[in-house]
Amino acid sequence: MSGVIQVGVVGATGYTGVELLRLLARHPEVRLRTVTSRGEAGRAVAEVFPSLRGFVDLRYEAPETERLAACDLVFFATPNGTAMEMAPALLDAGVRVIDLAADFRLRDAAEWARWYGREHACPGLLAEAVYGLPEVARERIRTARLVANPGCYPTAVQLGFLPLLEAGVVDPAWLVADCKSGVSGAGRGARVDILLAEAADSMKAYAVAGHRHWPEIRQGLAAAAGGEVGLTFVPHLAPMIRGIHATLYARLTARDVDLQELYASRYAGEPFVDVMPAGSHPETRSVRGANVCRIAVHRPGGGDTVVVCAVIDNLVKGAAGQAVQNMNLMFGLDERAGLDQPALMP
Numbered sequence: 001m002s003g004v005i006q007v008g009v010v011g012a013t014g015y016t017g018v019e020l021l022r023l024l025a026r027h028p029e030v031r032l033r034t035v036t037s038r039g040e041a042g043r044a045v046a047e048v049f050p051s052l053r054g055f056v057d058l059r060y061e062a063p064e065t066e067r068l069a070a071c072d073l074v075f076f077a078t079p080n081g082t083a084m085e086m087a088p089a090l091l092d093a094g095v096r097v098i099d100l101a102a103d104f105r106l107r108d109a110a111e112w113a114r115w116y117g118r119e120h121a122c123p124g125l126l127a128e129a130v131y132g133l134p135e136v137a138r139e140r141i142r143t144a145r146l147v148a149n150p151g152c153y154p155t156a157v158q159l160g161f162l163p164l165l166e167a168g169v170v171d172p173a174w175l176v177a178d179c180k181s182g183v184s185g186a187g188r189g190a191r192v193d194i195l196l197a198e199a200a201d202s203m204k205a206y207a208v209a210g211h212r213h214w215p216e217i218r219q220g221l222a223a224a225a226g227g228e229v230g231l232t233f234v235p236h237l238a239p240m241i242r243g244i245h246a247t248l249y250a251r252l253t254a255r256d257v258d259l260q261e262l263y264a265s266r267y268a269g270e271p272f273v274d275v276m277p278a279g280s281h282p283e284t285r286s287v288r289g290a291n292v293c294r295i296a297v298h299r300p301g302g303g304d305t306v307v308v309c310a311v312i313d314n315l316v317k318g319a320a321g322q323a324v325q326n327m328n329l330m331f332g333l334d335e336r337a338g339l340d341q342p343a344l345m346p
């Protein structure tokens, strides 16, 4: 790649879109060219988000394909069902696309329609789209025109379970993912259940009967296991702003497995997965603002249950940071460019 990458961000007033602006504004190989919002069109980004004063000198524009077609790469940080309407024309114009929503994550159009409640607008692109979990698909991401950035829960759950399933040391028919998310996972739009007075000092499970991340996680875990998996996935809303904590349970089927060594060797050399020392309990605050998944693996009482704890920042490794990681791979850059920074404390 020669020259800077001209980048467009559609949906640049949402939580993941603004996080993209924060990361891309300091990226050494990127020039932000077009950032869109229908509601804020015409206003300066720095006026709407003073945190970006001095970093982003652009005004919001309406999302128009003609303007976006002048970019090398367009990120969609938009609600599900938006990118699938605009991506075909951009791809035809030679623009590469990373969708942070779920439009291209499932390979089966009928299953997509079942979970997302409408027909897919361009099912022909599902086979071409590369599921952008770099720890699994790094080489295919490098040459992809269209990347489906994974969901936040699916990132934490897949990274947590992968070493066990790839090594075939647990029963793939009995996997449990008990997950907690901060309220920014629900986006920036107003909703009663994420008001401070409703969500603070309280916690609840939701979508226990079925969440749209279930088929996405199952698809990835089945590929790792080499066959169907049985997965129970229960998301919870936790009283914090950023962060996902996934507590994962599986039953060991193999004897004499060194779990710590299994995880350490699976993720050796991975820039954004940190296998913590044996006995650790990763905290969501240790990944706030950072593009990293911290993992600890336990075997309580030396029994046959494996417990994995995986934490990410839903807006970074769970969304915008992973999208930038994918961009770096697609454009032949150092995978860590623009992402090499520690978490915010406290």
Ligand SMILES: NC(=O)C1=CN([C@@H]2O[C@H](COP(=O)(O)OP(=O)(O)OC[C@H]3O[C@@H](n4cnc5c(N)ncnc54)[C@H](OP(=O)(O)O)[C@@H]3O)[C@@H](O)[C@H]2O)C=CC1
Pocket (backbone or CB within 6 Å): 010, 011, 012, 013, 014, 015, 016, 017, 036, 037, 038, 039, 040, 063, 076, 077, 078, 079, 080, 082, 100, 101, 102, 150, 151, 152, 184, 185, 186, 187, 188, 189, 314, 315, 318, 319
């Ligand atoms: N929040 C999170 O932790 C994660 C979110 N995601 C996914 O990323 C996507 C964005 O999420 P998030 O940032 O939370 O969402 P927000 O609701 O916070 O923001 C949505 C953005 O999209 C724009 N938008 C809405 N409708 C359209 C449309 N029809 N055409 C063009 N732009 C539109 C909005 O601006 P305007 O209406 O002014 O145009 C806004 O900028 C979603 O698909 C979400 O599921 C993925 C992983 C994690």
Ligand SMILES: CC(=O)N[C@@H](CCC(=O)OP(=O)(O)O)C(=O)O
Pocket (backbone or CB within 6 Å): 080, 100, 101, 102, 150, 151, 152, 153, 181, 182, 183, 184, 185, 186, 187, 213, 235, 237
């Ligand atoms: C706390 C909360 O509400 N989280 C969201 C998931 C986050 C997300 O945006 O997922 P997608 O990218 O797949 O849409 C939810 O459960 O719907």
